[in-house]
Amino acid sequence: MVTIKDIAARLKVSASTVGRALADDPRISGAMKQKVHEVANEIGYVANRAARMMRGVSSNLVGLIVPDIRNNFYSTIAHALSKCLEQDGFQLTLSETDDDRAVELRHVRELISANVAGMILVPSAKLLPETVRLLKSMPHIQLLREQSSLGGQWFGLDDSKSLALAVEHLLQLGHRRIAYIGPSEELSTGASRLKGYRDELKAAHRWDAQLEMCGSPSDADFGRDALRRLLALPKPPTGVVLGGVQHTHSVVDECIALGIRVPDELSIVGYGDEAGFRWWGAGLTTISLPVSELATACGLWFLHQLRQRPAAMPRYRSVSSPTLLVRGTTRALTPSSPAAAPKRTRARAAAT
Known part of the structure; x- marks a missing residue:
C-alpha cells in the first residue's frame, strides 16, 4: 500500500x-x-480514513437517510444532492429506513461512527429519543418531513397547497364527490396534504370522511385496495386526488387492471411528475414538484453551514411551491355522467 x-x-x-x-x-x-x-x-x-477518524478529523462523507429508495422521488433527491455536494469534494452515502425507527437509529449511529461531516434525512413519523440526541450533536438538515423534536433546519414542499390545487381543479370541473388516497396524518407531510384536501372541500361544503383513504406511503398495495373500496361505496367518487408517488403508481395500475376508462368514468389527479406519468393515455393530470431544485437548494445550504461552522445551527425553513399540470386524466363532469359511470366501476371493483 x-x-x-x-x-x-x-x-x-x-x-x-x-x-x-x-x-x-x-x-x-x-x-x-x-x-x-x-x-x-x-x-x-x-x-487512510480510519487514521483520520482516530485523529478526530471529519470525513468528506455526508449521510442521506430516506425511507424508500424504490420511490423515484427519493432517487431524484439523492442524485441532485450528490451532484451538488461533489462540487465541494463531499461524497453522499445513502441509507434506507423503510420508516422503521430502530433501523433509522442504527443508520444514524453507523454514520456518526464513520465521522461523517453531517446528515440530511427524511425522518420517520416519531424519532426515538436517542436518535434526536445524536442528530443534535452534529450538522443535520430535515428534508420534506419535519419533526419538531429536532428543530433546526428544514427544506420542504408546500404540501397543503399541492392537494388544494388538485381539489380546486376537480371542483372547477364540476366534481362534488372527490376522494383522497395518500399518507396519513401520522407524518407531517401527510397531515399537511390532508389539510389542503379537507380545507378546499369543506369550503365548498363537499367534504365526506368516507372518501378519505390514508395509509403507508411505501405500501405498494394500499393504493389498489383503497381504490377498490372507494368504487364499492354506494355513492362512489367521480374524482380522486392522490397524495403520494407510490400511491399514484398503484392507482394507475389498478385502473388499468379494472379496465376503468379514465377520465370518462373517473377523473384522477396524481402526485409527482415522473416521465412515465406523461405516457399514460393522454397523460396524467398531476401535481408537479420541484424536487431537484429543492434538493440542490438543501445541498447548497448544507455546504454553506459546513463552511461557516456556527456554534449553533440557526433555525431555517425553506418551502418550495408545487404546480398543477393539466393533461388527459381529468374532465368536466356533465349532468348525465355521474350516475352511469360509478355503476360500471362498482361492478368491476366488486368482481376483483
Whole structure:
C-alpha cells in the first residue's frame, strides 16, 4: 500500500509536510500542495480514513437517510444532492429506513461512527429519543418531513397547497364527490396534504370522511385496495386526488387492471411528475414538484453551514411551491355522467 512516506521520499520532503499538504494546511504553499497531489495521484495514494477518524478529523462523507429508495422521488433527491455536494469534494452515502425507527437509529449511529461531516434525512413519523440526541450533536438538515423534536433546519414542499390545487381543479370541473388516497396524518407531510384536501372541500361544503383513504406511503398495495373500496361505496367518487408517488403508481395500475376508462368514468389527479406519468393515455393530470431544485437548494445550504461552522445551527425553513399540470386524466363532469359511470366501476371493483 502506498503511504505518505512514499510521497515524501519521491519529493525529498518530510512526511509531516506531505500530511499537511494533503490536509490543506495553510502553512504549506500552494505550489507544494499541487506537487504533493500530483505525486499522490501518480503513485496511487489513497488516504487512510480510519487514521483520520482516530485523529478526530471529519470525513468528506455526508449521510442521506430516506425511507424508500424504490420511490423515484427519493432517487431524484439523492442524485441532485450528490451532484451538488461533489462540487465541494463531499461524497453522499445513502441509507434506507423503510420508516422503521430502530433501523433509522442504527443508520444514524453507523454514520456518526464513520465521522461523517453531517446528515440530511427524511425522518420517520416519531424519532426515538436517542436518535434526536445524536442528530443534535452534529450538522443535520430535515428534508420534506419535519419533526419538531429536532428543530433546526428544514427544506420542504408546500404540501397543503399541492392537494388544494388538485381539489380546486376537480371542483372547477364540476366534481362534488372527490376522494383522497395518500399518507396519513401520522407524518407531517401527510397531515399537511390532508389539510389542503379537507380545507378546499369543506369550503365548498363537499367534504365526506368516507372518501378519505390514508395509509403507508411505501405500501405498494394500499393504493389498489383503497381504490377498490372507494368504487364499492354506494355513492362512489367521480374524482380522486392522490397524495403520494407510490400511491399514484398503484392507482394507475389498478385502473388499468379494472379496465376503468379514465377520465370518462373517473377523473384522477396524481402526485409527482415522473416521465412515465406523461405516457399514460393522454397523460396524467398531476401535481408537479420541484424536487431537484429543492434538493440542490438543501445541498447548497448544507455546504454553506459546513463552511461557516456556527456554534449553533440557526433555525431555517425553506418551502418550495408545487404546480398543477393539466393533461388527459381529468374532465368536466356533465349532468348525465355521474350516475352511469360509478355503476360500471362498482361492478368491476366488486368482481376483483
